Amino acid sequence: MKIPWIFHQDYDIPLPKNHRFSSSKFGDLYTLLIDTELSKNAEVFIPAPAKEIQLMKVHTQEYINKIKDGNLSMKEEKVLGLPWSETLSKRSYLAVNGTYLTSDLALSHGIACHLAGGTHHAYSNYGSGFCVFNDLAYAAKNMISEGKCKKVLIIDCDVHQGDGTADICKDDKNIFTCSIHASNNFPTIKAKSDFDIALDDTISDEDYLKKIQSAINICSKEIKPDLVLYDAGVDVHKNDKLGRLDISSEYMFKRDLEVLNFFKKKNIPIATVIGGGYSNDNFELAERHSLIFYAANQVFNQKI
Template structure:
């Protein structure tokens, strides 16, 4: 049985310019149900967490201005979204979903958020379609409640997890690993505990070999008792915003590698979807669905 966070507000109404990337949040659950990878019983509707769970990783002043819609125009432009009450509700619900995924992964081995992976959100600012950092909040929640002693964040989105890296600088209980396109956003990278910047055009063979060499070593050295996995599908060759060249099959094998290593070691893992901006929505949904299929094959 899978445990999947999904709320209708994940795909809240946006201006037309922002609408296409949001379609996946509606279509992915439908696809998983249609093909039988998930059943209605596998889904749960997340809710916003207590403010304290957000303020472990976010500045109180920033969070209050975000809640009230008081971001400056430059701050709002940096996020890529026009502010609205619905947008705020979406962001806190995504974050709550990832915290609940962490709790459920402890019980069931794996849990997946249909949204999540908002890794460009810093303590006191948002950027790159990210306003609150859900996996950072999930890691801090586990640590605060004594449910994990060492967390590993495996960020395989095509963009560096700059906000996550900055939030956990100086925090030895959270190891941040980001494998991303060297020339992709953000232009100014932060320092993760381990960064693997990849050249443009990196394809399946090179990508998977590097990951297969790196991740088992990290698991042995870091010795996490919980893993967050950011499974962005903007690594695809078809992605409009990425510079890598993975096939859909290569992206699937990436997911099988990460989740298979966690499963073999008995490590609970919470998965966030991250980015995906291919020209065809079918390519995005199918690549994301492969992540859920890989989890279902191992833990279903």
């Protein structure tokens, strides 16, 4: 089986030099992956931009207009953490729909992997922490409203809490939000997910994996999903520039295998997004983000 990879050449974000977000992280990941053996077992899909009617399932008309027209105030841009540009606006419409396409392809293939996504800090009426639109809430709500699935479980393993996702989905009983994050990391004020695990900075690799196992066990019983969205954020890594945890590459990979194997055994489709990851070394960062693609290949396609 060829695993769907979802990517668009316009995903990268133009940024001033020395910005904490890597402007080329999506293209770097694509370049790295396409040269690996994995790509022989993958098929690349390109998303179309999100339609306004789909975005309005998650965001207010006023906020959508601000992103479309470039009318963010200086304060709003500061909270977002990214300077507005045509390119940023365009890529935000593409990336959010990329996670939707990933979800749709996961239903037909069992697994699909987005080379972007995990913009979990975006709230319905404002962007935050480098997140313009909330792709996880967008994909879950649109998949459900179009009748493609009934219950969605969002497993968010980014080191930062999925506060925007939790807030947007809080009254939706068909979406169950689970966030496993570092308690001392951004955001300072946490939202309330359906299930939160706040980790100490000093947690060991082994204990981290146990927390993940316990969380997926509990959450899958709570909602019995027919689709899982998995945010495989790599900012839990010990060398991450913004994360505070001390997790090794080996255990990050074990975490990904654990999550994928767990839901594959239950025949529940999984859409993966890359989530956060920060490093001055673009290649190292791409390598960390590539782990979820290796894990998907190992679990769903054992030939390589």
